[in-house]
Amino acid sequence: MAESGPSALRFAYKGSRLKPLRAFCQVARLGSVSRAAEALYLSQPAVTLQLQALERELGVRLLERSGRRLTPTREGELLYEMARPLVEGLDGLAASFREQVRGLDAGELNVAAGSSTILYLLPGIVDAFRQRHADVRLSLHNVTGASGLDLLRNDAVDLAVGSMLDVPADLSYAPVYRFEPMLIMPPDHPLADKRELKLEDLSPYGLILPPKRLTTYRLVDLVFQQNRVPYTVALEVGGWEVIKQYVAMGLGISIVTAICLTEADRQRLAARSLARWFPSRSYGIVMRKGKFLSAQARAFVELIKPEVLAAREYDQSGHSER
Known part of the structure; x- marks a missing residue:
């Protein structure tokens, strides 16, 4: 049964509050009850009644006459600022909904990647994808380490792009790009022009490294330990751009990995390869084994490396992964 009594009447009244708010916004915008009535396809008395009802409910005067024009009072200006986005949002709901439905038809793509991958590796790929698939809603999830793998396992993302050293059994990793390890320093640093660079030459100088929890720090420590070369860490800081800036400051x-070195860095940094001591870093595509790739995900992978799809189809046809 329908609820009766004062509370039900208040609920019914508030349910139709949009009409007086719409009438008020139109009058405030157009400065005239008659013009607002025309815009709303209502009679002038109907608009006047809605304005009066709104003023009674709020207990303030919302409009005042200024010459031949109605203008909002101080309270009216405040209400107009608050109500206009609501009224316009509701009035445009149907069109916005249809636009979103078209987006659903085109599909969406969620890609997980670390900061360096998003900053240095993906811009060209994303630009090419957007030009070919402008209707697809593409979301890049900035993640670190295990959090990206969790998104993959929970199907919160379609795929991940990044670097992996140890690949879990439930995931597949297809390396696509390889980048050399590089020593970076200011251009006038003693090591910049040293003819034959040795690992021991780095010992007197403090290193600026990412935090210990990250792979880069652990790899640097491992190489120095294996070669029994002492080293010191001058500063721990996250982000290649920050590290490059601090190195440039002396x-x-x-x-660092060569992926982060750009043309602009040539003016402020000297770089020397350390491939003799440190392994190259691979970047590629990470996917959950057995996951079905949507058309938009396949298109994204195709832009990175077509061979990845061919290898995946070979594996899913019943052969074991290499």
């Missing part, structure tokens, strides 16, 4: 030297 606060230390660093060991």
